[in-house]
Amino acid sequence: MGGTEAGYVKEAFDTNWIAPLGPNVNGFEQDIELFLDNGCHAAALSSGTAALHLGLVLLGVKPGDEVICQSMTFSATANPITYVGATPIFVDSESDTWNISPALMAEAIEDRIAKGKKPKAIIPVHLYGMPAKMDEIVAVARRYEIPVLEDAAEALGSSINGQRCGGLGDIGVLSFNGNKIITTSGGGALVSRDAGIVKDARFLATQARDEAPHYQHSQIGYNYRMSNICAGIGRGQMEVLAERIGQRRNIYNQYLNYFEGKKGISLLAEPAGYFSNRWLTTILVDPAEAGITREDLRLALDADQVESRPLWKPMHMQPVFAGFPFYGDGTAERLFQNGLCLPSGSNLTDDDMNRIFAVMDKTLK
Numbered sequence: 001m002g003g004t005e006a007g008y009v010k011e012a013f014d015t016n017w018i019a020p021l022g023p024n025v026n027g028f029e030q031d032i033e034l035f036l037d038n039g040c041h042a043a044a045l046s047s048g049t050a051a052l053h054l055g056l057v058l059l060g061v062k063p064g065d066e067v068i069c070q071s072m073t074f075s076a077t078a079n080p081i082t083y084v085g086a087t088p089i090f091v092d093s094e095s096d097t098w099n100i101s102p103a104l105m106a107e108a109i110e111d112r113i114a115k116g117k118k119p120k121a122i123i124p125v126h127l128y129g130m131p132a133k134m135d136e137i138v139a140v141a142r143r144y145e146i147p148v149l150e151d152a153a154e155a156l157g158s159s160i161n162g163q164r165c166g167g168l169g170d171i172g173v174l175s176f177n178g179n180k181i182i183t184t185s186g187g188g189a190l191v192s193r194d195a196g197i198v199k200d201a202r203f204l205a206t207q208a209r210d211e212a213p214h215y216q217h218s219q220i221g222y223n224y225r226m227s228n229i230c231a232g233i234g235r236g237q238m239e240v241l242a243e244r245i246g247q248r249r250n251i252y253n254q255y256l257n258y259f260e261g262k263k264g265i266s267l268l269a270e271p272a273g274y275f276s277n278r279w280l281t282t283i284l285v286d287p288a289e290a291g292i293t294r295e296d297l298r299l300a301l302d303a304d305q306v307e308s309r310p311l312w313k314p315m316h317m318q319p320v321f322a323g324f325p326f327y328g329d330g331t332a333e334r335l336f337q338n339g340l341c342l343p344s345g346s347n348l349t350d351d352d353m354n355r356i357f358a359v360m361d362k363t364l365k
Contacts, residue, residue, distance in 0.1 A: 001236070002236050002240035002243075003236070004236040005233045005235075007236070008232030008233070009229055009232040019228055020223075020225035020226065020228070021206075023228070024229075024231035024235055025231040027235050028044050028238070029042045029043065032191065033191075035238065036164050036166050036172075038163060040167040040193055041194075042198065043190045043191075043201040043202045044226035045201075045224045046186065046225065047188045048076065048176075048177065050222070050224040051175075051201075052080040053083050054190055054201050054222065054224060055080075055173060055201075056084050056121060057084060058201060059120065059171065061086050061121055062084065063084065064085065065117075066086060067089065067119055067122070068091055068122040068146075069081060069088040069123045069315065070091060070099060070100040070125045070132075070315075071090035071093070071100075071326060072312055072331075072332040073127065073312055074312055075318065075320070078090075078315045086120070087325075089119060089325045089326075090314070090316040090324060090326040090327070090328075091104050091326075091327050092104050092314075093127075093331045093335065094133070094331065096133070097132055097274075099125060099127050099132035100125070100137065101329075102136035102139075106140045113144075118144070120146070121146065121148070122137065122141050123149045124148065125153075125154075126150075126155035126158055126165050128268075128279055128341070129248075129277040129279035130155075130268060130270070130276045131158050131159065131165050131275075134160055134168045138168070147171070148168075148169035148170050148171075149171050150166065150172040153175035153188070155277060156277065157241060158274075160274055171190060171192045171197060172191040172192065173191075174188055176230075182240070182241050184233045184234040185233060187226050187230050189226075202225070204224070207223060247346040248279060248281075248344060251348055252278040254353055258357055258360070262290075263290060264289030264290025264292075265290055266284045266286070268282060279344070280341045281342045281344045282311060282339055283339065283342060285338050285339075285340065291364075292364065293338075294337070295310075297340060297360065300359055300360075300362070301360075306359060307343065308341060309340070310339060313336055314332040314336055
């Protein structure tokens with residue numbers, strides 16, 4: 001916490017705004033809009049998953065439709081596709097950013113069209129805060145006239161050539177879950193440069209209640225609005241977002257310096273013009289060069305009660321999505337096999353980092 005969150009929450013209690021609407025919700029949406037700039041509008045919601053679900057609904061995705069989805073991601077990206085009764089079409093990553101490959105994405109779209117099923121939407125993800133190749137992704141999407149639902153849940157503060165992630169597609173999604181770079185405890189946002197889309201999102205997120213003196217509903221709605229209490233936390237968190245990004249990038253730089261000259265360990269560099277919030281610092285371990293595996297390092301850290309995790313297991317390898325179409329060349333599988341997420345929390349101290357380095361010193365030797 002940054003310190004001012006309690007003041008916003010107290011104001012909500014003092015003014016009796018304990019509801020999924022109120023001054024903090026309005027203020028938090030304005031804070032998001034000012035931060036993203038680029039003409040973005042925002043609707044604060046109960047989670048990033050809710051934002052993805054609403055995004056698909058607003059793009060007109062229906063049962064039987066197909067949606068292109070990045071395979072290398074958390075399940076929350078893919079799950080909402082099934083909520084609307086559509087089929088996820090998983091696409092592999094490219095090695096520069098670890099995000100969806102524009103070339104394989106185009107191949108998948110052409111093949112689905114040839115099979116009589118033009119995809120209704122594309123969901124790229126900015127993995128671990130590293131922006132996807134949005135210029136190429138959007139160019140392919142425009143060629144085939146398919147809208148882009150941009151999953152920027154892990155990438156608040158990341159940008160490409162100064163344009164911030166979340167505002168690079170037709171609809172963007174943010175997450176403020178407890179593990180994100182800033183948090184509202186639980187929460188998310190749907191953003192778009194199209195004010196009409198965001199207005200419709202707010203309508204659907206409040207049970208799609210029509211304007212009437214009584215309760216009347218002409219559409220199916222959802223209970224997806226963020227509470228005024230959580231939004232108060234978010235307003236305080238926005239005040240320290242720049243500081244949190246600086247802390248995460250500093251942690252990445254400490255790891256970068258530590259691994260310099262150590263064979264077989266590589267970190268993900270930013271392509272030219274790219275800026276990552278470095279939500280998580282991740283490494284790849286080449287067993288042939290390093291003399292150890294990713295799992296050797298993970299278990300050594302775990303033995304000293306230092307948590308690390310493998311990279312996301314690709315969706316096309318998950319039991320729940322077995323049998324769904326996948327277009328790939330093995331990149332995501334190699335990343336999962338050799339990749340590790342290192343401790344990256346904003347509150348890591350010098351003592352914490354030295355403890356991590358001490359464990360890795362023993363293991364790498």
